Amino acid sequence: MDTRQSSLKFASENKDYFLNGLDELIRIPSISTNPENAVDVKKAAQFLADKLKSLGVEHVKVHSTKLHPIITGEYLHAGSNQPTILIYGHYDVQPVDPIELWDRSPFQPATVGEYHFARGASDMKGQLWSTISAVESIIKTGEFPVNIKFVFEGEEEIGSLHFLNFVEENKELLRSTVCLNPDAGMVNANTPTIVYGLRGLAYFELKVFGPAHDLHSGSFGGVIHNPAQVMAEFIAGLHDDQNRITLPDFYKSVRPLSTEERSELARLNLGDEVYLQQTSVPALWGEKGYTSLERTGARPTLEINGLLSGFTGEGSKTIIPAWAMAKISTRLVPDQDPEEVHQQFIAYLEKHMPKTVKYELKMLSGGKPSISDTKSAESLAFAKALQSVWGTAPIYKREGGSISVVADLQESLGIDSILSGFGLPDDNIHAPNERLHLPTWYKGIDSLIHFFFNVKK
Amino acid sequence: MDTRQSSLKFASENKDYFLNGLDELIRIPSISTNPENAVDVKKAAQFLADKLKSLGVEHVKVHSTKLHPIITGEYLHAGSNQPTILIYGHYDVQPVDPIELWDRSPFQPATVGEYHFARGASDMKGQLWSTISAVESIIKTGEFPVNIKFVFEGEEEIGSLHFLNFVEENKELLRSTVCLNPDAGMVNANTPTIVYGLRGLAYFELKVFGPAHDLHSGSFGGVIHNPAQVMAEFIAGLHDDQNRITLPDFYKSVRPLSTEERSELARLNLGDEVYLQQTSVPALWGEKGYTSLERTGARPTLEINGLLSGFTGEGSKTIIPAWAMAKISTRLVPDQDPEEVHQQFIAYLEKHMPKTVKYELKMLSGGKPSISDTKSAESLAFAKALQSVWGTAPIYKREGGSISVVADLQESLGIDSILSGFGLPDDNIHAPNERLHLPTWYKGIDSLIHFFFNVKK
Numbered sequence: 001m002d003t004r005q006s007s008l009k010f011a012s013e014n015k016d017y018f019l020n021g022l023d024e025l026i027r028i029p030s031i032s033t034n035p036e037n038a039v040d041v042k043k044a045a046q047f048l049a050d051k052l053k054s055l056g057v058e059h060v061k062v063h064s065t066k067l068h069p070i071i072t073g074e075y076l077h078a079g080s081n082q083p084t085i086l087i088y089g090h091y092d093v094q095p096v097d098p099i100e101l102w103d104r105s106p107f108q109p110a111t112v113g114e115y116h117f118a119r120g121a122s123d124m125k126g127q128l129w130s131t132i133s134a135v136e137s138i139i140k141t142g143e144f145p146v147n148i149k150f151v152f153e154g155e156e157e158i159g160s161l162h163f164l165n166f167v168e169e170n171k172e173l174l175r176s177t178v179c180l181n182p183d184a185g186m187v188n189a190n191t192p193t194i195v196y197g198l199r200g201l202a203y204f205e206l207k208v209f210g211p212a213h214d215l216h217s218g219s220f221g222g223v224i225h226n227p228a229q230v231m232a233e234f235i236a237g238l239h240d241d242q243n244r245i246t247l248p249d250f251y252k253s254v255r256p257l258s259t260e261e262r263s264e265l266a267r268l269n270l271g272d273e274v275y276l277q278q279t280s281v282p283a284l285w286g287e288k289g290y291t292s293l294e295r296t297g298a299r300p301t302l303e304i305n306g307l308l309s310g311f312t313g314e315g316s317k318t319i320i321p322a323w324a325m326a327k328i329s330t331r332l333v334p335d336q337d338p339e340e341v342h343q344q345f346i347a348y349l350e351k352h353m354p355k356t357v358k359y360e361l362k363m364l365s366g367g368k369p370s371i372s373d374t375k376s377a378e379s380l381a382f383a384k385a386l387q388s389v390w391g392t393a394p395i396y397k398r399e400g401g402s403i404s405v406v407a408d409l410q411e412s413l414g415i416d417s418i419l420s421g422f423g424l425p426d427d428n429i430h431a432p433n434e435r436l437h438l439p440t441w442y443k444g445i446d447s448l449i450h451f452f453f454n455v456k457k
Numbered sequence: 458m459d460t461r462q463s464s465l466k467f468a469s470e471n472k473d474y475f476l477n478g479l480d481e482l483i484r485i486p487s488i489s490t491n492p493e494n495a496v497d498v499k500k501a502a503q504f505l506a507d508k509l510k511s512l513g514v515e516h517v518k519v520h521s522t523k524l525h526p527i528i529t530g531e532y533l534h535a536g537s538n539q540p541t542i543l544i545y546g547h548y549d550v551q552p553v554d555p556i557e558l559w560d561r562s563p564f565q566p567a568t569v570g571e572y573h574f575a576r577g578a579s580d581m582k583g584q585l586w587s588t589i590s591a592v593e594s595i596i597k598t599g600e601f602p603v604n605i606k607f608v609f610e611g612e613e614e615i616g617s618l619h620f621l622n623f624v625e626e627n628k629e630l631l632r633s634t635v636c637l638n639p640d641a642g643m644v645n646a647n648t649p650t651i652v653y654g655l656r657g658l659a660y661f662e663l664k665v666f667g668p669a670h671d672l673h674s675g676s677f678g679g680v681i682h683n684p685a686q687v688m689a690e691f692i693a694g695l696h697d698d699q700n701r702i703t704l705p706d707f708y709k710s711v712r713p714l715s716t717e718e719r720s721e722l723a724r725l726n727l728g729d730e731v732y733l734q735q736t737s738v739p740a741l742w743g744e745k746g747y748t749s750l751e752r753t754g755a756r757p758t759l760e761i762n763g764l765l766s767g768f769t770g771e772g773s774k775t776i777i778p779a780w781a782m783a784k785i786s787t788r789l790v791p792d793q794d795p796e797e798v799h800q801q802f803i804a805y806l807e808k809h810m811p812k813t814v815k816y817e818l819k820m821l822s823g824g825k826p827s828i829s830d831t832k833s834a835e836s837l838a839f840a841k842a843l844q845s846v847w848g849t850a851p852i853y854k855r856e857g858g859s860i861s862v863v864a865d866l867q868e869s870l871g872i873d874s875i876l877s878g879f880g881l882p883d884d885n886i887h888a889p890n891e892r893l894h895l896p897t898w899y900k901g902i903d904s905l906i907h908f909f910f911n912v913k914k
Contacts (some may be wrong), residue, residue: 011753033771033774034771049739095768097768097770144480158772158773187808201775212737213889213890214555214888214889215887216886216888217758217788218656218856219856219858219882220732222743222752222753222857223729223741223743223749223752224733225740225741225742226760228761228763228783229692229695229696229761232688232691232764233692233693234688234689235690236686236693236694239686279681280683282813284681284682284811285680285682286679286680287679292680295679296678301674301679302673302678303686303687303777304683304685304686304767304778304780304861305768305776306767306768306776306778307685307764307765307766307767307769308766308769310761310764311552311554311762311763312764312782313490314492315615316784316786316821316822317490317762317784318887319763320760321763321764324764325769326685327768327769331675331679331777357738357739365773399676400676400677425676429676430671431670431672
């Protein structure tokens with residue numbers, strides 16, 4: 001049996017062991033946005049560092065940042081003529097509210113049929129653990145065919161606040177040929193997918209202030225420009241009748257879709273009925289003149305992520321609220337820039353917010369969009385690995401989500417990322433009842449093993 | 458000393474006693490909208506029933522309704538040739554949130570300078586207790602000059618849900634010449650005020666439903682009509698560029714202001730600077746073509762009382778919310794009808810809500826607007842009482858708030874209400890740090906004593 005085959009055998013014989021390891025990681029509620037979970041985020045980092053050490057990974061280090069730690073390590077035994085693969089992962093997860101919509105406790109993983117339910121099961125503790133499991137399968141059965149390095153962060157879900165700075169300050173430590181980033185997903189369980197384009201993000205919190213405190217709506221209704229109404233009017237103005245975003249010059253830096261790209265995306269055959277089925281909405285919506293897949297992947301969007309004002313409890317309270325708050329984010333495409341969008345937002349507010357209120361805008365996070373080379377030797381090696389396991393060539397797509405680290409690594413280290421992963425569109429990531437499709441996950445481990453062998457020169 | 462004078466003397470010598478009694482009532486947190494306070498509402502009812510009994514009021518009864526009890530009692534010793542005054546009051550209060558904006562505990566009353574701070578101090582435990590104190594001052598010192606009846610309810614702040622039904626079923630018990638309702642207030646501490654017009658109320662909760670659960674805004678941003686955005690767009694459409702409400706036929710039943718009324722209202726000299734000072738907003742707003750006082754008193758308005766959707770905690774969460782909720786209420790003027798407005802709202806929703814979402818509208822409460830006769834013997838007796846204490850004739854105004862019991866009594870018993878009271882515009886009713894201006898309150902007790910003597914035939 002050659003080394004590849006013994007690694008695959010190890011993987012096929014240790015499925016429960018891999019899942020148990022993942023569950024240990026899942027049980028640590030490492031929600032990066034909640035200050036009260038900071039200790040858990042730290043605990044998850046230490047757990048991963050210990051795991052890497054136990055595999056024989058060298059120079060494992062937990063680096064402090066101003067918020068959550070970054071873990072690095074390396075296993076460089078393949079010789080300098082072999083490529084070095086930088087394995088990226090994030091061990092933080094999204095919050096769990098609305099908690100009442102979960103069918104079971106988010107941090108007590110449970111398998112039901114082919115699915116494994118828990119916060120982070122898919123995004124991305126599961127993906128991270130599939131990489132570790134593939135690495136373990138190779139290390140435990142033979143020589144590692146290429147050099148590998150690790151970089152795991154705990155702030156991806158809050159915009160990778162300190163990642164770029166860390167990379168800038170540790171260029172030598174992280175120097176590598178390409179980054180392997182399994183934080184994307186598949187189009188469906190039968191279609192391995194490589195993501196070559198990612199949207200960027202600019203996330204804002206807007207507050208509108210009216211009266212000094214809540215007022216009686218009978219006594220003052222008719223003289224006050226209600227802040228909740230002002231917020232609604234402001235938000236309503238952010239899209240025009242073509243459902244395009246009205247921020248000034250917002251589309252100026254948007255790279256147009258080429259005819260070739262449009263036909264490649266059309267080939268995916270991801271029609272409206274798929275989105276309708278996945279979301280249960282009565283009808284789809286979006287920028288006119290583009291298909292659903294183009295709109296989610298290759299066109300920028302603006303979303304209201306949250307709204308709060310006045311009395312929201314049971315029953316009725318007749319007040320004019322003192323203030324209103326909205327969380328508003330934009331997904332960006334090449335060559336838009338989050339800070340440029342921030343400036344456009346400020347300019348728009350100055351022009352459109354009425355003089356009847358005061359307001360405050362905060363930018364909470366930002367990340368640049370990116371596009372990667374799909375013809376590199378490493379990317380082709382990954383494509384071949386997927387084909388070996390699924391028996392079909394992967395499809396190439398642009399992803400609507402934002403992974404700013406991809407742009408950060410491109411900018412700072414000059415390396416591309418191979419973006420893939422084994423999550424599915426109905427994994428409920430960022431939502432209640434997040435889940436992982438186990439058969440796909442195990443296939444993912446196999447394909448990662450293939451990749452490490454394929455990428456050897 | 459005649460009876461009037463001994464009553465006034467009793468009142469002037471028992472100020473602390475009156476305030477202590479009020480505080481006992483205030484300390485019971487009778488928030489009618491909160492199910493967990495139902496027991497307190499009941500407790501407050503029993504407290505008042507016991508108080509009336511202790512004064513010698515007869516046939517005191519605590520009537521159960523489907524929610525909070527109604528108290529009745531009578532003191533009919535003036536002979537059948539004398540008028541019977543029905544004394545109305547409500548012993549429930551508004552919720553206290555946002556609790557963090559209170560400078561002290563809302564149900565632990567405290568006097569600071571001339572003000573007495575507590576939830577209900579002004580609206581309307583203070584007003585109710587001023588009436589009880591006036592009655593006590595007369596009963597304890599002599600014969601009562603007229604017949605009196607009492608009706609106290611515990612659901613005014615949630616729309617007097619069961620009051621009309623109770624009145625319908627107890628017409629004989631409540632039969633009287635006129636209702637005395639001290640639930641209105643004064644224009645300022647030097648200007649006694651009689652309110653002859655009240656706005657009605659129609660209060661709604663609207664929910665907009667999009668995807669089955671929260672979605673990742675990266676994966677689905679661009680194909681989903683975000684429910685928070687739909688809600689914002691819907692709300693934005695509810696006013697036109699004249700700041701008029703766009704519900705179909707909304708203004709059809711609105712009784713136009715006569716030239717005479719407009720000049721009487723103008724005489725009040727309640728200019729924009731008063732509203733600006735009371736609310737601290739940068740600029741006022743409202744329906745074009747009307748003064749501020751006209752807009753708050755004699756024109757209908759529509760208010761957003763609350764908004765909730767998606768992620769509203771600290772930091773950022775990149776979701777498309779599954780739903781959005783708004784509390785929306787309208788203040789109505791004669792001859793609008795809450796149920797008509799309900800139907801207009803339904804029609805408007807059917808026409809304007811996009812097919813990309815589902816929605817649900819609930820009417821939470823409704824009350825009719827009303828106008829009373831200012832020339833009746835009883836109303837004139839009350840005006841004279843105010844003049845005796847303040848040394849100036851009262852002004853007559855329309856009130857922006859809603860007191861549906863006034864319309865209920867008019868409709869069911871055929872009696873007018875004398876609407877007045879001794880609260881001030883800056884009492885912060887329905888808001889944090891509610892307060893009562895004590896010198897005005899004591900004057901109020903004196904004027905109520907005068908009224909009972911004045912109204913005797």
